[in-house]
Amino acid sequence: MNASSKSESLYRRAQAVLPGGVSRNAVLRAPCPxxxxxxxxxxxxxxxxxxxxxxxxxxxxxxHGHAYAPVVEAVTEQLRHGSAWNMATEVEVEYAEAMTRRVPGFDRIRFVNSGTEAILCALKAARAYTGRPKIAKVEGAYHGVYDYAEVSQTATPTDWGAPEHPASVPVCSGTPRGVLDDVIVIPFNDPAMAMALLDEHAEQLACVLVDPLPHRVGMIPASDEFVDAIHAWTRRNDSLLVFDEVITFRIGYAGAQERYRVRPDITALGKIIGGGFPVGALAGRAEVMDVLDPLRKPLLFPHSGTFSANPVTMTAGLTAMRYFxxxxxxxxxxxxxxxxxxxxxxxxxxxxxxxxxxxxxxxxxxxxxxxxxxxxxxxxxxxxxxxxxxxxxxxxxxxxxxxxxxxxxxxxxxxxxxxxxxxxxxxxxxxxxxxxxxxxxx
Ligand SMILES: Cc1ncc(COP(=O)(O)O)c(C=O)c1O
CATH class of the missing domain: 3.90.1150.10 (Aspartate Aminotransferase, domain 1)
Structure with missing residues (x-):
């Protein structure tokens, strides 16, 4: 990159107005994005x-890569009519029907705006449903930037603790101690060690969060034995199994979960289901998803989002998934x-x-x-x-x-x-x- 490149001068401008010159750390490269x-x-x-x-x-x-013609056409048409209203839309119902038809365990779905928000809502739904405070997650797994979900994601040999008791290592400075105490970190694909750790908190665990192909953990599939053991553990202990399929939904028609013998109670989604636009969703068993039902008294999990299920994202996502x-x-x-x-x-x-x-x-x-x-x-x-x-x-x-x-x-x-x-x-x-x-x- 020569010193007079457009990128270098843009990056100089960016550094004056964006922390580090970027809006997402993943695009930072030397000498400039x-x-x-x-x-x-x-x-x-x-x-x-x-x-x-x-x-x-x-x-x-x-x-579908960039500027995929069916999405460009459908979204352009939608934009002519408007991009968001204080009203529900037909396309959100159509997309919800398509997704619930597509995946056997998806009785209900709620659309949100990012994978982080999908995970955040899935964990809150699990807590609301079970009335319990703690969650368990796999050491090193990335699930976005929610306090609880990010614990242990950047653990290092100096702080990760003994293998049989992985430490709850914070990512962000200032993470409350209470958050760390409420996250139980389990090793990947080691059913015996994971079960022993879960057993220590059996009555307090709302859910176990599993990505079936966790990127930072090595991008190796979760074994049948691991998933089966966690599923069985959650059945025995009145807890829930939550899958993070924000990335992995792309690897099967009904996500990575179609490869397993058991179904998660809640699945967090994002990325490809937005057809190129910001998106997230949580989907799963009606009985669990109904904690979000505002007609229910008492309402266990009140949730809103200004741009949730906006018709641009819904149109793009529905079109992209139809062609996938x-x-x-x-x-x-x-x-x-x-x-x-x-x-x-x-x-x-x-x-x-x-x-x-x-x-x-x-x-x-x-x-x-x-x-x-x-x-x-x-x-x-x-x-x-x-x-x-x-x-x-x-x-x-x-x-x-x-x-x-x-x-x-x-x-x-x-x-x-x-x-x-x-x-x-x-x-x-x-x-x-x-x-x-x-x-x-x-
Ligand atoms: C497995 C997984 N979960 C959650 C997220 C968070 O999604 P988002 O970046 O849309 O907030 C990501 C993002 O890379 C992810 O890979």
Whole structure:
């Protein structure tokens, strides 16, 4: 990036008015963020005129890539009529019907404005339903920025505590002690240890929150044994199972949950269900969701949101999900299989100390020979983080935009040759990073 680039001067302006010059930390890069100009299909062009293959898809939220014609047309038409009113709309009912038809366990759905808000509401609904204060979550799992949901997300070897008793580590300075005391942190995919921890708080736990493919924990699927054990535990202890499918809803027609033998009581949604617009939702069993029912006396969980279920988001989401039918899900996941297979081959071909995980239309590359099994194994000391970063930057220089964690989320405009392009670029980036890997001696 030369000193006189448009991005550098924009970033200088931004630093005077936005904390750190950004509105979301994920776009920060050295020496400055990349500023987008426009996108079409699976390609995005920045304000310097550089076009790249977009494998980040706005943090996995764009299932049809950029400027998807059916969404553009439907939303443009909606905008001609208005974008939000103090009234309910037909499209929110239509979208709710489509989503409840789509997923067997979704009797009722409430739309909100982000994944964070969906998780926040799911946890509050669980507390309201059970009358209990505590929640349990998996160590390291990202669930947005709600106080309770973010506990332990950035735990490090210095503060994460013993494996059999993971510490409730705060993310944000000033997090109240009471929040930390009310969050029980459990290890991923370890049913015995998780059950022992849950048992210690059995009468106080409103719910156990599980992401079936937690990104920060290594992007490895939750095992059937883990999910079954937690589900059974919640049945025995009058608690609830909450799934975070904010990202993973993209990996199955009815989300990742269709792969499991049991159903969550509440599911938090976001990202792709907004068709490119801000969205969140919680959906689940009628009896539980009815804590939100304002006709009910007493109303256990009063909830509002100025832009909740606004017709622009509802129209975009309904259109996007209509086109993400079973055939589209199958095709996209086949591309995901191809990507993971070819990345694994490139790792072997380039003799790099790397591994690849993921499922459906997602992948993540790790700077370790063995794929991690949990957050502690997925946590990287600085040298390994530098190797991962070198690969992300190498891919960027070669025209492929990844998620900063060295992950990718595919979109339906992609075809096999795009996957080949991604994996060729990754192989070249691995090769270029080999000297660093040799210095680190992994
Ligand atoms: C699994 C998961 N849950 C919740 C969230 C929060 O969603 P949002 O960024 O829309 O608030 C995210 C965002 O990346 C996520 O990946």
């Amino acid at each position: 990349i500023y987008a100009s426009h996108g079409r299909g699976c390609r995005v062009t920045d304000i310097e005129g550089v076009e790249r293959l977009d494998v980040a898809n706005n943090m996995a939220s764009l299932i 039918d079973r055939a589209a899900v199958g095709q996209l996941n086949a591309l995901g299989d191809r990507a993971r297979r070819q990345i694994a081959e490139a790792i072997v071909g380039e003799q790099m100390p790397l591994s690849v995980t993921g499922a459906g239309s997602m992948f993540r590359i790790h700077p370790t020979r063995l794929a991690p099994a949990n957050y502690r194994e997925a946590f990287h000391p600085p040298a390994l983080a530098a190797l991962k970063q070198r690969i992300v930057e190498g891919a960027l220089e070669r025209g492929v935009l990844l998620i900063e964690s060295c992950s990718g989320a595919l979109s339906t405009p992609m075809i096999e040759s795009d996957i080949d392009e991604i994996t060729d670029v990754l192989a070249a980036s691995f090769r270029a990073a080999r000297p660093l890997a040799e210095i680190i001696g992994t």
